[in-house]
Amino acid sequence: MSATKRLPQFMQSLKARLIVSALLLILIVMPLIGLTLNDAFKQQVKSASMNELKAYFFAILAVTEVNDAGLQMPEALLENSFNVIQSGLYAAITIPAQKLQHHQPSNHDSSSHSMPQITAWRSESLLGIELPNTLPSPQKGQGQFSDISLNSQPHLIYSFSVSFERPTSNGDSSNQFPITIHIIKDQTEFQQQVTQFSHQLWRWLFILLALLLVIQMAWLWWTLKPLSSLESELSAIENGKATQLCNHYPTELQAVALQLNTLLNTEQNQRKRYRNALADLAHSLKTPLAVIQSQQDLSSESFEQVSHINRIIGHQLKRAQSAAGSAWHLGVEVVEVSDKLVKNLPKIYCQPLIAIDQNVDRKAIFKGDEADLSEVLGNLLDNACKAAASKVLLSIEYNNKKLKICVEDDGAGIDAALQAQIFERGIRADSYKMGHGIGLAIVRDLVDSYHGRLCIGRSTRLGGALFSVEFNG
Incomplete structure (x- = not known):
């Protein structure tokens, strides 16, 4: 176990360490100065009294x-x-x-x-x-x-x-x-002088101590302000409110800020090129597959296999495009994605009309890519609308940087046997039943790529299926 882990929680902060060090320095040095000055004054007054007694001695000796x-x-x-x-x-x-x-x-x-x-x-x-x-x-x-x-x-x-x-x-x-x-x-006069000096000395030392504490706190605040600014900017980048570090920092931190900006630009550009290359690959594969599917003499068995290849390609491309492996700095407001989906899905599932209710924490943040969040929410809500009789409930909680998404419907639910199969390794993307097809496979892979957790159960409020996804901050 390292020394840092053995320290109390508050002492793991650099700011707390500096404040404690400054306080200890002041609280140790100032009393030592007071004791030294008080003792020096006492010795000086006593020495003056001794010289005075010597002078009186010679006066007595003379007569x-x-x-x-x-x-x-x-x-x-x-x-x-x-x-x-x-x-x-x-x-x-x-x-x-x-x-x-x-x-x-x-x-x-x-x-x-x-x-x-x-x-x-x-x-x-x-x-x-x-x-x-x-x-x-x-x-x-x-x-x-x-x-x-x-x-x-x-x-x-x-x-x-x-x-x-x-x-x-x-x-x-x-x-x-x-x-x-x-x-x-x-020695009464001598004691009075010493006592008066001591009271005055300690009074002014306490005033000086308070003044030094104020100055020290102001100095620490001014010294650590760039660190607080850097922390705020990193938090803004993590929450998706900024893409670069923009403030000007002291020499020691400016190099770190430049390196972080370079890292962010490189990562974003690399991810962009990667996605563009995958999009080009998808386009180049879909065109030949579409030509094959358009052949009149293509047997139904071959047509099914081509369709299966097309679905697998789409699934693997979406899986490869996930930004989970490199999106530590991204942050998306969940409500921006959920509101769009809740607004548009009822237009698709209008016969019969599916009502989607929301219980969403408006401050919830998804630490990842917006496209990935849209894919997870979209597929879960789409599957729920397909399986629901008339009602779907979307619940989103955000506590201690942990995001929990729950999608419930009032449909028939999912068999316990199928729930177990979904989590087994090696299950192919087309093995899910109608209403929980390739979309759920994509959700599973995306959640795994973000080291999240996907649970399937039965809703106690609506009676149908319950899909629960949890992401750690």
């Missing part, structure tokens, strides 16, 4: 002093946000707990992460806010960004460890005084 009494900080800072209670911008300085307890020189690296820290100073803005028990304590000369929670709100903290030198009492050595400066900022 930090250490003397014999310990850490000295001004009462008020230049950045007013540090002086406003719970302003969202905070500063704190921690020192190692061991340093505060002993107040004596030590060469031990007091900025170790494992050493406990205590808060030596905090800005006025931290009033009423409890700091966590453990704050980041990076190595001396290094900074660290991290996230903490204050009053159940997310905050960004920047910690940097430095060490001050203060002289000893005798003035000949130095004492290290390590501290860690913490700059803390509320």
Whole structure:
């Protein structure tokens, strides 16, 4: 089984495949773009906040002093946000707990992460806010960004460890005084910026997505329009409403259109020459046969054989002239043929008068040659009129490109044995009984040439014979 047959029915359309591909491309790419832009903006805003915290750190470091009494900080800072209670911008300085307890020189690296820290100073803005028990304590000369929670709100903290030198009492050595400066900022504003940007970004992306879908559908419609036009023209040719492809197509399809037109012209011309040759052959054979039949001394037995030869020639010529083998592109409106026959046959069978009723689908199409359809309908109706007492019914149905023709009469019907003989191979054209002669043989051969189906039975509505012919689209 091929890959195409395994696909769902709607995916077997080229148009459906292009539309699904375009939709998948848009629906995958656009969210990826949105996620990437949103993450990039978030990182940019966070980077800006980090740079801001670094700047505040240097401002705090500039006013930090250490003397014999310990850490000295001004009462008020230049950045007013540090002086406003719970302003969202905070500063704190921690020192190692061991340093505060002993107040004596030590060469031990007091900025170790494992050493406990205590808060030596905090800005006025931290009033009423409890700091966590453990704050980041990076190595001396290094900074660290991290996230903490204050009053159940997310905050960004920047910690940097430095060490001050203060002289000893005798003035000949130095004492290290390590501290860690913490700059803390509320992330509410940061989250608001990110959220606002995300909402605006996704809103515009959805608008862009809708716009791209409209543009994509318009582009696909414009791109596939030549295919739709080609399909319409082929359908018109198939239904007998046109004989050539007339539209101008893009370069890729123009060559196909030219080849199809060449094929159509070649096939039509070849069929025409073939029929003309058969007509000439029929004419050349009928003239000598007519001369033989006109001989006065011709015995009745010879006359019958000549007549039989004449009938066989007519039958085989009509069979050979059938366009079924090459008429895939032809289409005939059945009603045009049936109306002519129903109108003319009662003029022939007027004693007694035969009434022909119609139940015909006016949109029915016969995919074949008009002469073949006329031959099938004409012979079926002619046989029905011969066998009917007073009434014939012609029914034509057309559904899902399937054509069904039914001809019924109110005559005596056909024997079951003769019905079986009609479908046996090798039955000669003259073996049918009166009323169902060579005409039915022609119908059988024409139906077979179109790969149709001929059934014979008894009519439930009129009581006589029922001839049913079915053609697939």
